[in-house]
Amino acid sequence: MISAEDLKAFGYYDMFNKPNKGKWADSYSEWVEKKIMTDGQDRLVENTLGLVGEAGEVAEKIKKLIRDKSRFSNEEILKELGDVVFYATALANIYGGGLREVIDLNIAKLDDRQKRGTLKGSGDNR
Numbered sequence: 001m002i003s004a005e006d007l008k009a010f011g012y013y014d015m016f017n018k019p020n021k022g023k024w025a026d027s028y029s030e031w032v033e034k035k036i037m038t039d040g041q042d043r044l045v046e047n048t049l050g051l052v053g054e055a056g057e058v059a060e061k062i063k064k065l066i067r068d069k070s071r072f073s074n075e076e077i078l079k080e081l082g083d084v085v086f087y088a089t090a091l092a093n094i095y096g097g098g099l100r101e102v103i104d105l106n107i108a109k110l111d112d113r114q115k116r117g118t119l120k121g122s123g124d125n126r
């Protein structure tokens, strides 16, 4: 179990303190950009298919957990989720935001929905 002291030692809380807020996400977005091997329309398609494919790999592992009682370590699942984050960040970079903006926009959206009691339901603009 990770304690609050572990998180403090890791610098977790600093991630949310200005002026360092989001700096780690910016660094990650820049790192992702250096791994991209396609450009233009090819990149958009490759990164989108990568995101969907990696999300599918997560779903496949969860399916096998349920159907086959397969065992996967937490690290195996986390690695697949990391692949999802990679491609989500690659796409965010295309749209000029990067991981930091994706997270900030998502937090703002979900906090707003929670305040207005609309976390449940459907529709992008509820």
Ligand SMILES: [Mg+2]
Pocket: 054, 057, 079, 080, 083
């Ligand atoms: Mg994968």
